[in-house]
Amino acid sequence: MHRLARIGLALGLLTMSVMAFAGPPVGGILEKQPTNWHAIIMFCLFVALTMGITYWAAGRTKSTADFYTAGGGITGFQNGLAIAGDYMSAATLLGLSAMVYGQGYDGYIYMLAFFAGWPIILFLMAERLRNLGRFTFSDITAYRLDQSKVRIMAAISSLTVVCFYLLAQMVGAGQLIKLLFGLEYKIAIFIVGFLMMFYVIFGGMVATTWVQIIKACMLLVGGTLVMVLAMSKFGFSYHNLVEQATAVHKLGPKLMYPGSLLADPVTAISLGLGLMFGTAGLPHILMRFFTVTNAKEARKSVLYASGFVSYFFNVIFLIGLTGIIIVGQNGSFFEGGKIGGKLIGGGNMVAMHLAKAVGGNMLLGFLAAVAFATILAVVSGLALAGASAISHDLYARVIMKGKASEATEIKVSKVAVICLGFIAIVLGILFEKQNIAFMVGLAFGVAAAANFPVLILSMYWKGLTTRGALWGGYGGLISAVLFVLFSKSVWVDVIGMKVALFPYTQPALFAMPIAFLLAYIFSKIDGSDRAKAEIEAFEDQYVRGQTGFGAATSSKH
């Protein structure tokens, strides 16, 4: 009984934490705030700066390589910042600090799971990604397999990941902006949608990268500033901080224990797998390996990115802990002034309230502008990854069989961005009142179960054939979607059924083996001549994957 209760509690908390990632919870608690002029002015400065960069970038974006990968002209340091920017969304800052505020140490565990995927990507995937790919990760899976079929499959799962991720960001953005800036939800959605289209269409990867870099710097500076000011209230002593935090928090000394978030082993391992290998299957992250000049810079960019990410996660941990005392003990941040009641603006506002408490309206405005910029940058990166799946994989490779001219391919890509932008706006408005919490989980689940297994097998396993790749890819995609659909967060919370058909919220531990197994079985029983040729072609791919010899140099500058 005790064990069951623990599992139940874990599931509940996990759902909450997944919600935390998807941005502010939805459900009418987000009343509009008075217009925040500090935030709006600072955000306008950011937009003006990035518009200027887009104008400059537009002049340098001529070929498809420029458009998709900035001509491979980004340095390792810049790319590292951009990867960190892609990875640290507004939900990271707000959701994770809120998680530490509410659950203490559990939030820190979650952050390590987010971080631990990076070294693995570098050690096991970076070389081959870089040596075999050019614009999208399907370049690698389709390298020796049937171009059309594999690219269609990879494009479908990429677009699934991008759409769910995009939708989660859009709805989160609308809610957040309504709250922080005092703007209407619909206006906020339109602003995000149109700015994103503007950056990507005119500036391609060059502009998208620079938007990401500027925002990453703002986020690092803003977060550090809040953390330092907050820590000064404790004489920069971790000892004092934890002593006071455990004294006032409702969990008491248990604050620093692993709580119920990961109490059951299945959820803990599934979450670890999902976050680690989901990262290794996100199309907008994988795309970043192609934007640098050479393999040296690609490796360096992972080093910088993981450095920034791990630094920032530790900053967030301190922000959450200091929030427990500075925000949690100040009645003015609670509805009706009741300490321990509901935080004004919802549970995700801890970092924002903390900024106001330690730095006044100026710092609050700055952090709000950073949050807006963050959403914009992440959405732009996603849109570009989605557009490249459509124009590079589907249009240029599948429909035109590689005979499309660069100019038309870019045109198709820009049309795709416009379509994705409008889809994002329309869905964002339709889903305003829906609980979109499960969508980030779904995006990571699909990335881990559909993209990752086929990608890693195509790199490492000689025996993979087209048939195996298709079964593995579609099998992983469908099972990840079904597991999430039947889990509590959709089946019960969204559809309104009584009992979840799938007892866990994290699909990775179950969907990933399905994908691997299907890919294995159907490759093994594939005795066709083309399968033999594909297996033979691995030898050449292996040499190129190891050395990069024969890889199209993406740098022209």
Add this chain to the structure above:
Amino acid sequence: MSSEMYEHMRANPKFQRLVARRSRFAWTLAFIVLAMFYGFVLVVAFKPALLGRPIAQGSMVTIGVAVELFMFIFFWVLTAVYVIRANGEFDALTQDLIKDAWKENK
């Protein structure tokens, strides 16, 4: 590139050396990260109370926080170790190998 050229490269002992060294190195590092991370996850799942203990009498730093902070730093250091060796030794070997391949092609 023709299959023949790849065939030649494959036969080059330098290629064998590069692949053997880099694979062993990368897998060792990956194994360390995976073992530490999933070992930690298992402790979280089965022995959570252990992580809540202070590292020393009267200290507010718990074992869990200390271990995690160590992993954040250590994993990053491993990343740096890999990048240094790959950008130095392995890259030099690769360049060598490619030069050989072009020479043979002539």
